[in-house]
Amino acid sequence: MEEDPTTQEMRIKQRQREGAERESADESPLEDDTAQHKRRADKASYLAEKLEERAKAERKAAAEEDHRGREMQRDHEERTDELMEDADRIEEASKDLEGDIRETKTDWETKKGDSQVPGALEEGDAGDAESDSPGD
DSSP states (O other): OOOOOHHHHHHHHHHHHHHHHHHHHHHOOOOOOOOHHHHHHHHHHHHHHHHHHHHHHHHHHHHHHHHHHHHHHHHHHHHHHHHHHHHHHHHHHHHHHHHHHHHHHHHHHHHHHHHTTTTTOOOOHHHHHTSSTTTO
């Protein structure tokens, strides 16, 4: 992962500033100017180091975020697979139930036409079956 462009730019500027100040310190004829340039160079070096730490932290955070994103995607894919398996099981059970209902309807229709099945005859047919009994 890349570091923030601003961090990278600032780090480069600080390294350039450090180099320029060290060069100025080496070329300065006055001791006070030399000390001042060295302090500026040290400060630029310190800032560059801190910016490098920031860049490392940014890269680490980006890598962790990428890792979390991959984990979340994998979790979602696993959950999707589980739900698809559940849907397949439910669909199969639904088809089985439809078959059972169809079979039961067919059986009932057959029994409704059979006078030997008590309670299966329709009301109009039940009266006719009673009148056919030998006790009449």
